[in-house]
Amino acid sequence: MEHDYSIAELKHLATEIRKDTLRSITAAGSGHPGGSLSAADIMTALYFQVANLKTPTDPDRDRIFWSKGHIAPLLYTLLAYKGFFPREELITLRKFGSRLQGHPKKDSPPGVETSTGSLGQGLSVAVGCAYAARYDHSPVRVWCLNGDGELQEGQIWEALMAGAHFKLDNLCTIIDNNGLQIDGKVADVMDLGDLAAKVRAFGWHVIEIDGHDMQQCVNALEEAKTVKGQPTAIIAHTIKGKGVSFMEDQAGWHGKAPSQDELAQALRELDGEEGE
Amino acid sequence: MATAHKDVLSKLDGKATRFGYSDALLMLGRDDPRVFVLDADLAKSTTTERFKNEFPERFIDCGIAEQDMVGIAAGLSLMGKVPFTSTYGTFMVDRALDQIRVTVAYAELNVKIMGAHGGISVGPDGATHQALEDLGVMRMLPHMTVINPCDVNEARKATLAVAAMQGPTFIRLGRESVPIITDDTTPFAIGKGITFEDGDDVTIAATGYMVYEALLAHEELAKQGIHARVLDIHTIKPIDRELLLKAARETGAVVTAEEHQVMGGFGSAVAEVLVQECPVPMEFVGIHDRFGESGTPDELLTAFGCRHTDIEAAVNRVLRRKK
Structure with missing residues (x-):
């Protein structure tokens, strides 16, 4: 464990991060709230508790690749909360001249490890990075975030093959399994079937968790560090739009910004949930 | 390749440019521990097998998965390695174009892309294996340097030159033996005709x-x-x-x-x-x-x-x- 936050503190942090993520998307007038909210808990656990990530330039820092690059608003909010750039900049998301591009651009802002946005490419990058880290006997661990819809891209399965073939036990991918994609339910659009069995059959250590249970998130990420001889995939069962009633489990909130009124309601609900 | 027509330069020796690539890779392998070579099941054809034999620990066969190969190379480059991806130009440029565009060129990663079997002279394999669009497609990508050597010596120099520079590059190589028209004294600098x-x-x-x-x-x-x-x-x-x-x-x-x-x-x-x-x-x-x-x-x-x-x-x- 790299840091020592309590589960309650991590949950509070995740709520604040959700709120600022939604504020930035609202200010932008476009963006991807649904997947940002579904991945917020486990990525908060990763960035603030499990990953070795003190500065964005430390050569020994853990590398975190956001293969599902469209949830850049969550990435930027996490990086701002890490102190890698000013939080005030979050409202420049998607604006002309901003460092906060609609989809991640390498080093823009500091902490964005590389450019992603065209789905299916990040896991291969993570494989190469983990390969190099192991070759160098480096302590660097490599993490990747994939979406479930993204797994429809064939390149993902090439990378799953490669990660297992090279026995990259310094590599862990998190699958944000929120069950929805733009055109509807993943199961209806192009069913992934028994995802855990498939990934396991590809030679990965698979951990299935409730991706909104902070303790389970921390435990799974920590377990990934202990696995030997194979990479780990954490299938985080999540709810798209988690924490905001009108967004939850709605494909329509994949890539739509809330209005000011909707934002106000969302913030009230997130604060209320916090108070419970 | 044999020249069937009147040939004033017929006394020239010939060699395929792909061998210049692996000549340079061997030199780089000895001098620069950052250099990795990746292939997609064509190590014999692309001639990277020569590097594999001498530096097996820095050779990665990605299998028949060109898109993954580009991603793996990107990951290596992010850790300070200098990866060379190698396969036929058609599969390299066309199949993995989005990966080259978004993962490599947009991020300005130091990935060295090599497309073998460029041109119509690939011969009997036919249209699917003859890269005829590689140079045009690659030159449209921002940040990409694009080089097409004329002979085996120039291919060697080009490979050494791209290793010495920072940023994404593409080199086209040919399958057939072609006349050697430059030597060690012929100057070579990227961007200088x-x-x-x-x-x-x-x-x-x-x-x-x-x-x-x-x-x-x-x-x-x-x-x-x-x-x-x-x-x-x-x-x-x-x-x-x-x-x-x-x-x-x-x-x-x-x-x-x-x-x-x-x-x-x-x-x-x-x-x-x-x-x-x-x-x-x-x-x-x-x-x-x-x-x-x-x-x-x-x-x-x-x-x-x-x-x-x-x-x-x-x-x-x-x-x-x-x-």
Whole structure:
């Protein structure tokens, strides 16, 4: 464990991060709230508790690749909360001249490890990075975030093959399994079937968790560090739009910004949930 | 490749440019521990097998998965390695284009991309395996450096040169043995074309194997009293504007020659330079908007208009239009 936050503190942090993520998307007038909210808990656990990530330039820092690059608003909010750039900049998301591009651009802002946005490419990058880290006997661990819809891209399965073939036990991918994609339910659009069995059959250590249970998130990420001889995939069962009633489990909130009124309601609900 | 036609340079030795690539990789492997070589199940064809044999721990066979190979190379580069990805140009550029565009070029990663089996001279494998669009597609990507060496020595120098620079690069290589027309004393710098023959009547700007055909054309044209300047433009991007503009001003007519689609390719790159600052009559020798087919390299180069005779005909046409 790299840091020592309590589960309650991590949950509070995740709520604040959700709120600022939604504020930035609202200010932008476009963006991807649904997947940002579904991945917020486990990525908060990763960035603030499990990953070795003190500065964005430390050569020994853990590398975190956001293969599902469209949830850049969550990435930027996490990086701002890490102190890698000013939080005030979050409202420049998607604006002309901003460092906060609609989809991640390498080093823009500091902490964005590389450019992603065209789905299916990040896991291969993570494989190469983990390969190099192991070759160098480096302590660097490599993490990747994939979406479930993204797994429809064939390149993902090439990378799953490669990660297992090279026995990259310094590599862990998190699958944000929120069950929805733009055109509807993943199961209806192009069913992934028994995802855990498939990934396991590809030679990965698979951990299935409730991706909104902070303790389970921390435990799974920590377990990934202990696995030997194979990479780990954490299938985080999540709810798209988690924490905001009108967004939850709605494909329509994949890539739509809330209005000011909707934002106000969302913030009230997130604060209320916090108070419970 | 054997030359079936009258050949003033026939005494030249030949070797495929792909061997220049692995010659350089072996040198780099010894000198630079950052250098990794990746292949996609074609290590014998691309000649990276030579690197694999000497540096197995820095060779990664990605299997028949070119998109994954580009991603793995990107990951290696993010950890300070200098990865060279190697497979046939068609699979490299076309199959993995989005990966090259988003993961490599947009992020300005230090990934060295190599496309073997460029051009129609790939021969009997046919259209699917003949890269005819690689140079044009790669030159459109921001940040990408694009090099098309004319012989095995230039391929070696180009490989060493891209290893020494920071940023994404593409090198095209050929399958067939081609005449060796440069040596260790021939200068090589990325972005600097080379004047192989001087002349004031017309410029033949050629790239890759077509430099040799341009030299043959030069000899034939000389017999007709036409003094052609022959330029080896190995770097298609960034292209040598200065050399091209000087040649256009001094000769007043330009013929380009490439073993590649003319549309969007090398000829287009030259035209983009000249039309803005020194428009002169131009002709384009190369492949005109068609797919290749099976045949011997000789048959195909002739059938697809990539011979010195095609260059000579283009010179005669362009000279009729020259003021």
